[in-house]
Amino acid sequence: MGLFLVVFAFFLLVVLAMSVGFIMQKKSISGSCGGISNLGMEKACDCDEPCDDKKARMAKEEEWQKNRIH
Template sequence: MSTFIAAFVVLLLFFLLMSIGYIVKKKAVEGSCGGLGVLGIEKACDCDDPCDKRKRRMEKEQARNELLNQNRII
């Protein structure tokens, strides 16, 4: 039982430290600079013909980016 309590306290300590880091830096936790790009994969779904759900999501992203570019001041 003492091992469980010690592990729980250590976990809470890490959460506390990460939250303090977020509050101080105002920056979210990020992943590593590796990932799929290191393996030469451009996207998570590396298929030639994406599914309909992915196509709709890509169209929404493209429309949002076009709208942002239209309303950009600089």
């Protein structure tokens, strides 16, 4: 049990050190390639005409937004 606590404390210190280092850099989190915005795309699907499934999801979301209580 003592070894477990020592290892757990060590991992906590490592995570704390990494998070402090990240905060000090003042960078935003991004993917390994910088994300879709790095490619100049503003949306996940760059199609001119969305597929039927996407249209159905968009209609459902629009209906939900229209019917929600403000």
